[in-house]
Amino acid sequence: ERGHPRQRHYGLHPREACDYTTNCLSSVAPKRNGYLEPWKFSGKASGTDAMREIEATVRAYPVGQRTVDGGGFEVKEVDDDYVYTQFESRKYGYIDDVEFVLDTPRKNGDGKVLVRSTSRVGDKDYGVNAVRLNRLAADLRAKGGWDAPPITRQSSPRYWDKNCEASGNNWEECNS
DSSP, rough: OOSOOOOTSSSTTTTTTOSSSBBBEEEEOTTSTTOOOOOOOOOSSSSHHHHHHHHHHHHHHTTGGGOOTTTTTEEEEETTTTTEEEOOOOOTTTEEEEEEESOOOOOSSSSEEEEEEESSSSOTTHHHHHHHHHHHHHHHHSSSSSSOOOTTTTHHHHHHHHHHHHSSSGGGGOOO
């Protein structure tokens, strides 16, 4: 069903905005809570190549970086325009769902990817989704051809305000 939003049995939808909680970040609905800019790529041979770079970056993700995702992760689904991964917390085994979907690829090797990272439980994520996405975005930027801005207090104030308060200002992002 290329070009159509997906619906999974666990309720995910890669083109879905975040609701009122602060445990979700999504590249749709700019006026909604948890909005983050789509990740842009340029100079790739195709949108499929951009998605392969995302898949490789996810698979190389260091488990436990900055004490996040100590329970590991599993890439659950990959195709030419979609990557879906489940990340697990170490202490409680909570699952976070992370999706990347190709949006508006252009023939010249430029395009956008919609990103969604959400916790399945609770109304806060203690900053984990942002820390994870910030690492993946930084790794993609290091490969070249990616504009994937970090999630900061300036770009996502409500997200960080609630999660910094809940985590005891545990992240460097809380103090910037």
